[in-house]
Amino acid sequence: MYNTLIRHLNFFNKTGRCLRYFSCRIENVKDLQETDNKIKIKHISLDKVGSNLTVKGWVQNIRKMKKDIFFDIDDGSTCKKFQVIIPKSEKKLHVGQSIEAQGLLQINPKNELELKASSVKILGNCNISDGVYPFTPKQVPDPEYVRSYLHIRTHVNFMRSVFRIRHHFIKIIHDFMYENDFIQISTPILTTNDCEGGGEIFLVKPNCRTLLENMKKQGIPIEESYFDKKTFLSVSGQLHLEAMCHGLGDTYTLTPAFRAENSKSPLHLSEFYMFEAELAFCDHIEILTNFIEKMIKTVTERLTSICEEDILNCRSALGLNNINEQLKYLEQDFKIMDYSETLRILAENREKFKTELDPEGGLSKEQELLLVELMQSPIFIINWPKTMKPFYMRIVDNDPFKVSGVDLLMPKVGELVGGSLRENDYETLKERLPVGLEWYLELRKYGSIPTGGFGLGLERFLQLITGIKNIRDVINFPRYPHSCKM
Structure with a gap:
């Protein structure tokens, strides 16, 4: 008893000294700030x-x-x-x-x-x-010219506005997910899977031949000797997010994603930021679409409130109309329609677009934007042909040829969100599973739950808000084919 009392007294004595020390440090900082008198x-x-x-x-x-x-x-x-x-x-x-x-x-x-x-x-x-x-x-430089000075483009007024808007978006979307009891997950950038199955992936290996030779194992190609298998930059954190969701419930991540596409499109990057969420116990597509719509509207309202001056500054620099016209979708319900219904509408308006209408190849950007214009609303397209979508999408009840996928089409940018209900039936998933993803199948073996999830491209959302046409101007350091500066 005596020894315990002595230990407690020593602890409080040390704690007191620590508190006095930190109190002095805080006062010194305050004095410095008052003397400096610097203000933003x-x-x-x-x-x-x-x-x-x-x-x-x-x-x-x-x-x-x-x-x-x-x-x-x-x-x-x-x-x-x-x-x-x-x-x-x-x-x-x-x-x-x-x-x-x-x-x-x-x-x-x-x-x-x-x-x-x-x-x-x-x-x-x-x-x-x-x-x-x-x-x-006094002059607003052309965005392409500004891009040639990537290291100092924050000297340009409207670019500073863009990056402040980006900063606030990240804060706001984290706050929204926290308020809705989602748990943030740090999904890996290095992975051995190609989540989307498109093969548009970057191979990762050490740039040291000697290291690879020293690490080589029998039967393993020297190019794979570091991890003992091929490793890539992640195209999506979805599969890892699902693994965490099967024990933590609702989860999300905001991480870089990489696509090795030879695309010069103003809507594509080789490296971009993907916001992804996985909803536990999600067994109806309406649960997913309702959450996405609520998130888009809430985040947009908060962002436009906090960053109104910066958004108007961006749009003014580009000679665009006021933001209220651009964001009128906040006041209406998003429409939901089957993929087959979108094909019918496009066929009826064939004279209004130039690209070929290919039912098995999906929708072109031109067709996506036309659909939004015709409907005068953002559109959730659901129930896609199974042959067009990845293996993990859940088969639609009573229709084995369709999956419960969902794409959200928005004005100016087309597809903003892509998601689905996840296939939860062990035997059905086993038939479609790619080689090397046995662990993913095992999630359906030990206490599986129905889940649904989606991914949203951060940069495309910023294009939607600011009106900026080229996606390279809403990311700090753009990477795209033939260009990886700095």
């Missing part, structure tokens, strides 16, 4: 007029008057312009420089907030040997 531009508001502030950022535009120099500064926190004024003899400023300005916050004759700087410090010079800065102030 997005947080500058009317209640701070008359205060001395410090702002840091990049010079965007310069206007020289008789006595003063006026320049706009951007720190990446907002698309709003913020003006700083300094005496003309103070500094030689150039567009692109990073600076620190200290001074008094005031309101100008246009009723806008501005900083009358008492001092300006250049933090990073914009060294231009040929005298030309890549991005001309």
Whole structure:
């Protein structure tokens, strides 16, 4: 008893010292912040007029008057312009420089907030040997031109807006899944399976012949000697997500996915981000479509509320209409129709599209967009021919030639979401199972449950929201055929 008491006293004594230490550290940080007085531009508001502030950022535009120099500064926190004024003899400023300005916050004759700087410090010079800065102030550069400066395209106003929108989307969709009791799973990027079965996969192996030779086992090709089998970059985390779902319930992941397609399409990338979810005890396609619709609408409403200025900035830079027209689908129920019904509608409107109507080959992008236009609504297409879809999709009740797959078609981007109910019958799945996926079949052997799931392309969703036509402009570092810069 005595020894136990002594241990407790020692613990509280040490804890007290730790608390006092951390308390001092916190106070020191607070003191530093108060002394620094630096503020993000997005947080500058009317209640701070008359205060001395410090702002840091990049010079965007310069206007020289008789006595003063006026320049706009951007720190990446907002698309709003913020003006700083300094005496003309103070500094030689150039567009692109990073600076620190200290001074008094005031309101100008246009009723806008501005900083009358008492001092300006250049933090990073914009060294231009040929005298030309890549991005001309007051002009919106062509997106293809901006892409040639991948490493500095965050110097362009509308690109900064894109990446802020992307940041907020990721936060919002994580919050939505948390609110709906889904568990986040980190699915692997290295895998031995081709989930979709299309063969559009990147092979992974060490770039060291000596290492492979040292690791080689008898009967194993040298190219496979690291993992003892062929290994690929993942095209989807779905199968791994299903494995976790069979013990944790509702699960989701947001991870990179890779497709080795020789596509120059403005809607395709070699590396992109896929949001995928798996719903436990999901045995009807309506459960799946209802959840997808609820998620799309909720996330869109929250994103457009938080990022309204950035979204409008993107659309304005591209000369597009206001966002309300683009997002009118939020106010209506999404339509649901069978794949066979979409073929009938397209056949009746054959003169309105150029691509061939191939019932066994699926829908072209042109046909997807036409369907959305004709229906004046997003469309869930369900009950697809079994021959067109992957092995894991559940056979439709009373129709052995169809599977419970679902594609969501949206304005401007076409297919945004693809999913299905998963085949839960052991014998049926066994007949369709690809070689090497015995573990997947075993999920149906030990306490199996009905599940359904889907994948949503993050970049396509951002195209839908911003109106940006080329998918390469909504991802930080685009990878596509013949291009893997940086």
